[in-house]
Amino acid sequence: xxxxxxxxxxxxxxxxxxxxxxxxxxxxxxxxxxxxxxxxxxxxxxxxxxxxxxxxxxxxxxxxxxxxxxxxxxxxxxxxxxxxxxxxxxxxxxxxxxxxxxxxxxxxxxxxxxxxxxxxxxxxxxxxxxxxxxxxxxxxxxxxxxxxxxxxxxxxxxxxxxxxxxxxxxxxxxxxxxxxxxxxxxx
Numbered sequence: 001x002x003x004x005x006x007x008x009x010x011x012x013x014x015x016x017x018x019x020x021x022x023x024x025x026x027x028x029x030x031x032x033x034x035x036x037x038x039x040x041x042x043x044x045x046x047x048x049x050x051x052x053x054x055x056x057x058x059x060x061x062x063x064x065x066x067x068x069x070x071x072x073x074x075x076x077x078x079x080x081x082x083x084x085x086x087x088x089x090x091x092x093x094x095x096x097x098x099x100x101x102x103x104x105x106x107x108x109x110x111x112x113x114x115x116x117x118x119x120x121x122x123x124x125x126x127x128x129x130x131x132x133x134x135x136x137x138x139x140x141x142x143x144x145x146x147x148x149x150x151x152x153x154x155x156x157x158x159x160x161x162x163x164x165x166x167x168x169x170x171x172x173x174x175x176x177x178x179x180x181x182x183x184x185x186x187x
Contacts, residue, residue: 016081023071035064038082042089049093059096063089134184142177149174 013019013033022030042063047056066088074084135146148154148162156174160167 045089046093
């Protein structure tokens with residue numbers, strides 16, 4: 001009974017070097033200590049890069065897996081443990097944002113308020129093919145942007161780069177196109 005109680009008391013480390021040595025020896029208690037004491041700080045770093053809290057939590061988990069796998073590469077002479085973990089968290093978050101999965105999720109979530117209002121006011125009998133037909137009646141400069149943004153899933157920034165036009169112009173034209181679409185549908 002007393003041994004069970006002693007095993008449940010979290011270990012304390014007198015120095016960072018002692019913690020690092022325990023981690024390099026793959027002691028589960030050291031990893032638990034690391035997670036308990038650093039996860040919120042690393043989460044703060046990740047959530048500044050990835051505003052989606054669910055995805056940020058997933059990335060923090062990935063960061064701790066990387067720390068566990070790469071702890072033998074950590075060199076105490078090159079910097080502090082937290083600095084090393086900060087670097088891993090930051091690069092993992094950036095990699096996640098650059099990933100295809102992240103871009104696809106952003107494309108699905110980056111609908112403007114106007115488009116959401118348009119969706120709410122769209123009669124039930126207008127399907128995807130009917131909406132595409134209505135989009136075809138827009139000016140060419142608006143039609144291309146709506147097609148790329150809402151049917152193909154590109155972000156406004158990606159469209160700006162793809163078509164070599166300023167981001168502000170993309171936003172203005174998309175807004176104008178959505179206003180026109182709303183008027184056409186409400187006729």
